[in-house]
Amino acid sequence: MKSLKLILLGAVLATGGSFGGNASAESVTVGWFGGNWGEAFNQCVAEPFTKATGIKVIPEIGTSTVNLAKLEQQRAAPSIDAVWMDGGVSELAMGSGVIDTLDPSRIPNLGTVVPEGIYKRDGSISAVSTGFYAVGIAYNTKELKTPPTSWNDLWRTDLANELTFPSPANALGVPTIVFLNAISKEPGGMDETFKRLKTLKASEFYDSSGAAANALQSGEVTAAVFNSAPTWDLADRGLPLAFVSPKEGAWGGDVRLHLVKGARNKAAAEKFINAAITPAASACLANKLYLGPSVQGVKVSPEVARKLPWGTNGSVKDLKFLDWWDINKQRAALVDRWNREIAHK
Missing domain, CATH: 3.40.190.10 (Periplasmic binding protein-like II)
Structure with a gap:
């Protein structure tokens, strides 16, 4: 009987089990x-x-x-x-x-x-x-003497080739296009928005948020359409960065x-x-x-x-939230249009 108990105990231990349950x-x-x-x-x-x-x-x-x-x-x-x-x-x-x-x-x-x-x-x-989080404009406080205050400032001459903007491969890309279209005062809808985006002098269109952060860290750019959370994280690490919610609003x-x-x-x-x-x-x-x-x-x-x-x-009510279901319906068409008109221009 003693031998049987030892055999059973050995079997339990071998399978990682115990007599106690789980x-x-x-x-x-x-x-x-x-x-x-x-x-x-x-x-x-x-x-x-x-x-x-x-x-x-x-x-x-x-x-x-x-x-x-x-x-x-x-x-x-x-x-x-x-x-x-x-x-x-x-x-x-x-x-x-x-x-x-x-x-x-x-x-x-x-x-x-x-x-x-x-x-x-x-x-x-x-x-x-x-x-x-909010999506607005991150900028270098040492290099950019006049802080951006509007989404229209993305087209300022002092930001020419000093800006990075999210591509549709990034989670911020497509919603930013839709948001810029929503706040536009120009007639023509998405046609006008893409026409304007073609004139944006961005040094790069980033696919990953890490790429945007690296560009800001290295000084390759002085501004970015970016997320508020990583902007302040970079600032905490000693970089001269600040985040701006443009006067037209930051999308949330x-x-x-x-x-x-x-x-x-x-x-x-x-x-x-x-x-x-x-x-x-x-x-x-x-x-x-x-x-x-x-x-x-x-x-x-x-x-x-x-x-x-x-x-x-402020409060959460100050953010401008997007209709993601509507954006997802447009996503494939907007990505295709971006690739044809912006990425390959």
Whole structure:
């Protein structure tokens, strides 16, 4: 009998099991971005979540579009349980059918999120914002003596060949084209917008945000159509950079969390999403990324407040949000037109 017990114990140990029940710790796989974004998601959400619950968080690093492609390829058996995506790609994911609904009874902190941060499809919640950013103009405060104040300043002579602008390959590209068209006072619609874009003397059209950041860091350009969050991050590293919301307005975007349809660890993923929309997590993301809090009542220091997408005394209502469903309908045609008229001019 003693020999049998030893044999059974050896078999359990060999397979990594125990007599106590579950052989391995519970885990959740979460898709998020690389660089300082991923570091912030880890420090502000994942690490506190694991400490509080014991659930291990396994990151799946990738851009919004890369992780969406993974979800579409793995539709039958996804390896990702929850995923961060930018606005626009979020709607593509909803339309593709790879995103599950968020149940307020299982994710109660949804009730603390500002209305602008709750995204519904067919009446059900499909995504929740974890922070807002603005897209405007980043500029070098030492090199550019007169700060830009308008989108029209992109065509100023002192910015000729000193500017970088997002191409449609970048998440900011197509929505910026649509936004410039929306605020244009000229008749002619998109035809006039593309006619004007042809005259823009940009030194380059960047495909990745990293390329824009590198151009600003190296001094290759003195201005960029860029995201507020990485602009202030670069400024914190000692670069003479500032961000401007033009007088016509900055268009607003955000980073959103989603529950993957068919997630293997659905319950853990719902707990993770709930942990990402607490006041503590939202304040942490504001401090590290200067994302405007999506959770109501979050307080930050005056220095952080100054760098939020809506500034010290503003709010999420000051951002100009886009109709991503409409933009996605136009996306293919606008990319094709850009390639014909701008990229290959």
